[in-house]
Structure formats: structure tokens, C-alpha cells
Amino acid sequence: MILTTGATGRIGAEAVRLLAGGGLATRALVRDPTRAPQDGSWSGAEIASGDFERPDTLDAAMAGVDTLLLISPSVPAQEIAAIDSAVRQGVKHVVKITNHRATEDSPVDRRRDHARIEAHLRASGLSHTLLAPNLFMQNLLVVAPVVRQTHGFVMSTGDGRFGMVDSRDVAAAAAAVAAAPGDHEGRAYLLTGPELVSYDDVADALTRAVGHEVEYRRVTPAEHREGMIAAGVPEPVASSNAQVFGLIAEGDAAWLSDDVAALTGRRARGLGTFAADHADVFR
DSSP states (O other): EEEEEEESSSSHHHHHHHHHHHTOEEEEEEESSSSSSSSSTTTTTTEEEETTTTTHHHHHHTTOOSSSEOOSSSSSHHHHHHHHHHHHHTOOOEEEEEOTTTOOOSSSHHHHHHHHHHHHHHHOOEEEEEEESBBBBGGGGGGGGHHHSSSSEEOOOOOOBBBBBOOHHHHHHHHHHSGGGGGGTEEEEOOOOOOBHHHHHHHHHHHHTTSSSOOEEOOOOHHHHHHHTTTTOHHHHHHHHHHHHHHHHHTTTTTOOOOHHHSSOOOOHHHHHHHHHHHHOOO
């Protein structure tokens, strides 16, 4: 049995679909069962209602589970609670979505959080595999309303380039590892798209997809932070985002890997494919 947490998120929902569709015993942990897909895409999957803040519900969801696919917004207390439950319930392997730059001394809070979770996972003694995606293409959907209204978007990464990856490919890689965890014990995989791109390339791809010009409007990280706060983003989140964008401008995310293809047997989707698939959202 494979249990997926964060199952209603983009990665989790697709991973559950792929695992259940492949005939594997699959269980999805959801806080609110009404958010589970009703379109049949999870056919064959069990639904477990649970909450990271309630260990009893985690233990119930982990019962009989061999492999845990651990996905969350990287809140240490939550993932640590899930790891501890996995230990109590005899789970054999954990597949964790993490960050390639996760270190205890990172200047970015969320990366230090991932490092803390990874340390706890190692100390637990559980067999595990780490999957570290680059920037998600699906994050672009956040700016879709602005693109529709203004034919452009604001970003503070300058000319920085990154190996942007489609979350569908991350889900496919996660499902492949969860299906045969013994082949990946102790491994860490870097998940990227097929090419390094910049936000100029993003604007070009969206322009081709929607049929009119889409402009990348450059601002500084400080200006971007203030804009996010004005738009209602909590200050800590806005500050962290701006910090990451500034690092990207300096080349922090300019890395590529062939691990998606190695794990899934299929080349990772490119930015043009993502833009074409989601063109209606940006028009």
C-alpha cells in the first residue's frame, strides 16, 4: 500500500491518479474528503481523512502502508509528525519532495525547513528517497489573472535562468519511485525540465500560446516584495519569495538534470508544451 499526503495538491493528485491507474494499492490522505476528485481520476484509490496536527488520524492512515509519498508545504512539524507516524506503523520507505538547496545554513527559511525535515528522516532510520524539483511551471498559473487583464506579469529575477519543471512530471517521477522504492533507496534525484529558461522565455512562450504579446515587467526583489504584500500576500511569505527571486537572478536555479526521463522513461515536458496546454487560462 502506498500512502500519499498532500493528495489534493497538484503533485499529489496526479501521483494518486497515476498510482491507482497503474493498479497499485493506493491511499490518499486528505484533510477534507469532499475535495477528493469526483471525476473518476482516483478510481481504485482509498481515501483516508487525516490531519497532520492529529497523530491518531495519521496512524490510522498509515496502517498497512509500505511506502509513504510525503508531500506538504514543507512545514517541519507536519512532516516530522508524518515521519514519526510512519515509524510507529512500520512503513518501510518514504519518498519525500524536498529542495535541492536544503541546508541548515541556507538564507531561505523554507530551505532550512526542508533540511530540518531531511535530518529527522535520516535519524528515523527509515529507508528513503529524495526528489528535488526546480521551479514549477504551474506557479505561473498564479499570474494568469494579471496576464489576462494586462497582457503581462511582474517578476524580479532579472535575466536569471532556471530549469523549470512541470508538476505533472514531478508526480510521474514520484509515482515511479513509490512503485518500486527498493530500486531508489538512499538516492536523491533532481527534477527539471529539458532546458534552462528565463522569464523572457516565459513571456515568449505565453505570447505564442495565447496569440498576443505577453510582457515580462522587471522589478527589483524589494519592489516585488512590497507589491506582493499590497496584494495580500502575508509578509513572511512575500519576504521569502522575494529572497528566492533575488537568488534566482544570481543563478541559484540554473541547473538541469535528466532524472525525469531516467525515472519515467519519458522526456520532461518543455515550457512550450505547458504554455500550449494552459493557453486558455492565460487568454
